[in-house]
Amino acid sequence: MQVQSEIVDSVEKLKLLAPAGYAMALHVNFTTPTFLFQTYPKDWIDLYSQRGYLMADPTVHWAFSNTGRIRWSALVDTDPSGVLAESAAHGMRHGFTLATDRGGSQSLGSFTRGDRDFTDA
Numbered sequence: 001m002q003v004q005s006e007i008v009d010s011v012e013k014l015k016l017l018a019p020a021g022y023a024m025a026l027h028v029n030f031t032t033p034t035f036l037f038q039t040y041p042k043d044w045i046d047l048y049s050q051r052g053y054l055m056a057d058p059t060v061h062w063a064f065s066n067t068g069r070i071r072w073s074a075l076v077d078t079d080p081s082g083v084l085a086e087s088a089a090h091g092m093r094h095g096f097t098l099a100t101d102r103g104g105s106q107s108l109g110s111f112t113r114g115d116r117d118f119t120d121a
Contacts, residue, residue: 063108
């Protein structure tokens with residue numbers, strides 16, 4: 001129980017860093033994460049699902065092909081479906097994606113703000 005409580009506390013702190021929302025898929029096996037955390041606006045989550053944006057999302061494509069981090073602004077040219085522009089229209093104007101691979105256990109997350117870009121720190 002202690003570990004679960006610590007995880008919940010840590011995830012809650014992310015709301016301060018990414019006030020427009022975030023999504024984290026931890027320990028992804030094929031396309032299914034062991035843990036999935038999402039705080040994006042419900043209308044965005046619904047639209048994303050309805051339009052099948054997962055298959056066109058440049059942040060997801062980047063995360064499954066790379067490790068490290070990247071600002072969404074660097075992915076605009078790889079977004080012919082307009083997922084990033086649509087996310088901006090839902091208040092998620094600035095974001096970055098983080099991807100890790102620890103011994104075959106892949107995790108990824110995207111974090112957003114509406115007010116300004118994230119700093120490198």
